Amino acid sequence: MGRSPLSVLHRTDANGKPVPDVLFEKTFQSLMDEHGYVHLTGLPDDFDPVAFGRRLGPLMPHHDGALVAEVRPAPTADGVYYPGSTKAFAPHTEGYDLLGLPPRYLALWCVHPPAGDGGETTLADTRPWLAGLSEQNRQHLEKTEYDWTNPHGELGIAFRHPLLDEHRGSTVVRFSVNNIVRDDTDPVAALQSAWQRLFDEQHLAISYQRNDMVIWDNWRLLHARTAFADPHRHLRRIHIAEAH
Numbered sequence: 001m002g003r004s005p006l007s008v009l010h011r012t013d014a015n016g017k018p019v020p021d022v023l024f025e026k027t028f029q030s031l032m033d034e035h036g037y038v039h040l041t042g043l044p045d046d047f048d049p050v051a052f053g054r055r056l057g058p059l060m061p062h063h064d065g066a067l068v069a070e071v072r073p074a075p076t077a078d079g080v081y082y083p084g085s086t087k088a089f090a091p092h093t094e095g096y097d098l099l100g101l102p103p104r105y106l107a108l109w110c111v112h113p114p115a116g117d118g119g120e121t122t123l124a125d126t127r128p129w130l131a132g133l134s135e136q137n138r139q140h141l142e143k144t145e146y147d148w149t150n151p152h153g154e155l156g157i158a159f160r161h162p163l164l165d166e167h168r169g170s171t172v173v174r175f176s177v178n179n180i181v182r183d184d185t186d187p188v189a190a191l192q193s194a195w196q197r198l199f200d201e202q203h204l205a206i207s208y209q210r211n212d213m214v215i216w217d218n219w220r221l222l223h224a225r226t227a228f229a230d231p232h233r234h235l236r237r238i239h240i241a242e243a244h
């Protein structure tokens with residue numbers, strides 16, 4: 001079971017009045033700086049998640065060109081759901097297979113929450129894990145470039161990157177439990193098991209109400225999801241680049 005999120009920002013105050021925009025954004029920024037993610041709750045139907053996301057940086061297209069991705073199980077022509085479309089995902093960062101920098105932020109919001117258990121977005125912060133790495137280990141992760149297999153199959157191309165990068169003073173983490181090409185004696189194999197275990201122990205779980213939005217720093221946090229049964233679960237997703 002994941003922990004409850006600590007970084008939760010409600011759109012209205014205790015009197016039911018919207019928190020003024022300037023204060024809302026200030027609270028958002030301080031929660032993001034502290035925790036690396038914010039779960040927005042109490043959002044009205046006229047809240048504009050795309051506009052909110054664009055304030056953090058320019059949107060990046062998904063692999064099919066869409067700026068806003070529909071995240072829902074898609075039935076085939078016979079009305080059968082692909083079994084993978086409701087499955088759990090292992091912890092990873094997004095966009096390790098891109099030529100350049102991965103998206104700085106990811107945002108998901110809920111169009112239709114799943115009935116029943118599961119379908120949570122799960123998150124964990126790598127910052128304390130990085131702080132605990134030996135200098136030797138850290139240097140290996142900064143200097144050694146790996147091949148990453150492509151999670152989108154035939155559609156894209158994977159590029160070589162180290163697990164730890166630096167961009168204008170920020171650490172950029174790239175990580176996948178399954179998609180790094182390495183042999184079993186490589187130090188990254190031990191790191192993958194260690195981070196999977198830490199993720200299992202420490203992750204928080206976002207359980208969606210309608211309109212809820214979660215935004216996280218994809219250079220810092222790992223994300224995954226829990227399996228679910230309800231094929232009507234429907235989220236939307238944007239990838240936000242680092243602001244220039």
Ligand SMILES: [Fe+2]
Binds near residue numbers: 092093094223
């Ligand atoms: Fe992902």
